[in-house]
Amino acid sequence: xxxxxxxxxHITVSEGASLELRCNYSYGATPYLFWYVQSPGQGLQLLLKxxxxxxxxxxxKGFEAEFKRSQSSFNLRKPSVHWSDAAEYFCxxxxxxxxxxxxxxxxLTVKP
Amino acid sequence: GAVVSQHPSRVIxxxxxxxxxxxxxxxFQATTMFWYRQFPKQSLxxxxxxxxxxxxxxxxxxEKDKFLINHASLTLSTLTVTSAHPEDSSFYICSATGxxxxxxxxxxxxxxxxV
Numbered sequence: 222x223x224x225x226x227x228x229x230x231h232i233t234v235s236e237g238a239s240l241e242l243r244c245n246y247s248y249g250a251t252p253y254l255f256w257y258v259q260s261p262g263q264g265l266q267l268l269l270k271x272x273x274x275x276x277x278x279x280x281x282k283g284f285e286a287e288f289k290r291s292q293s294s295f296n297l298r299k300p301s302v303h304w305s306d307a308a309e310y311f312c313x314x315x316x317x318x319x320x321x322x323x324x325x326x327x328x329l330t331v332k333p
Numbered sequence: 334g335a336v337v338s339q340h341p342s343r344v345i346x347x348x349x350x351x352x353x354x355x356x357x358x359x360x361f362q363a364t365t366m367f368w369y370r371q372f373p374k375q376s377l378x379x380x381x382x383x384x385x386x387x388x389x390x391x392x393x394x395x396e397k398d399k400f401l402i403n404h405a406s407l408t409l410s411t412l413t414v415t416s417a418h419p420e421d422s423s424f425y426i427c428s429a430t431g432x433x434x435x436x437x438x439x440x441x442x443x444x445x446x447x448v
Contacts, residue, residue, distance in 0.1 A: 253435045264426060264442040265377075267334075272435055311376065319365050319430030319437050323376045 223248040225314050227324035234302050235332045242297040242327050244312030253315040254295040256286055259326075260308045268310075271295060282306070307331045335361045337429050339440025346417055346447055354412045354443045356427030363429035366410040367437065368402060371424040383410050417447045 224247045234240050246252055253272050257265040269280025276288040286297045295312060312324040336359040346352045356366060365384050369377040381397075383389040383404035391397045399421075401413040410429075414421055424444055428437035 255436075257439075262444065264339075265439045267439075270436065315435060315437060317434055319428075319434040320367060320379065320382065321369075321377070321428060321437050322379075325376045 223252075223314050223316060223322050225312050225322050225324040227310075227312055227327050229327045230325070231328045231330070233330040233332060236304050237301050240297075240299045240302045240306070240329070242310050242312075242329070244295045244297065244324060245293050246295065246312075246314050247293065248314055248316070250317065252295075253317075254286075254288065255313040255315065255321075256280065256284070256295075256297045257311045257313060258308045259311065265311070268297070302329075302331055304331045304333065335359075335429075335431065335438045337363075337427065337438045337440045339427055339443055341443060342441055343444045344446070346445070348418055348447055349416055351413055351415045352417055352445060354414075354425055354427075354445075356410045356412070356429065356440050358408045358429045358431075358438070361429075361431045361438075362407040363410070364407065364432060365430045365434070366404055367428045367430075368400075368410075368412050369426045369428070371426060371442075377426060380412075414445065417445070419447045421445065422447045 226245045255270045256268040268284045271288045310327045313321045338357045340355050368380045371377045380395045381389045381391045383402045389402035404410040426442040427440045430437050
């Protein structure tokens with residue numbers, strides 16, 4: 222069975238500082254990996270996805286993520302955080318049947 | 334990208350009544366649709382998987398008689414919460430995949446409050 226782990230429940234960064242959110246996965250086949258952001262009371266917004274090819278993927282809002290098969294990781298990064306980035310972030314893994322398994326999420330707080 | 338529309342976005346119902354939530358794929362044929370539930374401050378948990386024309390497959394611990402899922406066409410799946418109780422209050426989100434199955438497209442979610 223597949224699983225996704227987001228080790229950090231809550232992260233606080235200062236506005237303008239860099240950000241890295243960690244994601245580790247467990248899956249016996251090729252993973253399809255995603256990062257979503259969710260603001261309070263809202264649905265999911267896709268930030269970026271990895272299927273194959275270049276292991277460094279670019280997403281919206283200045284986010285990027287790097288797939289490292291040897292570490293079973295797909296960490297999300299942003300060089301300079303904006304106050305509007307404060308939200309809940311979910312890493313997800315899809316099987317080839319389309320089923321999504323989510324991590325527990327990381328709450329990002331941005332200090333002024 | 335593909336668009337999935339979910340309605341209603343918010344619903345308040347009285348305890349003991351039933352509520353239907355619709356999930357539509359607007360610009361693609363959804364071979365499979367998924368229903369998730371998200372309690373406050375928690376992650377999304379898969380409730381069931383539905384394929385067009387087939388009975389839904391429910392995850393362990395999800396009551397199939399309480400959460401009725403119908404996937405009558407390639408563009409529409411419905412989730413009916415029957416005899417709703419306050420503990421069913423939650424955020425329900427659907428997703429749909431096309432023939433490729435590698436990416437699921439999510440609806441906007443439905444906030445259900447049972448009073």
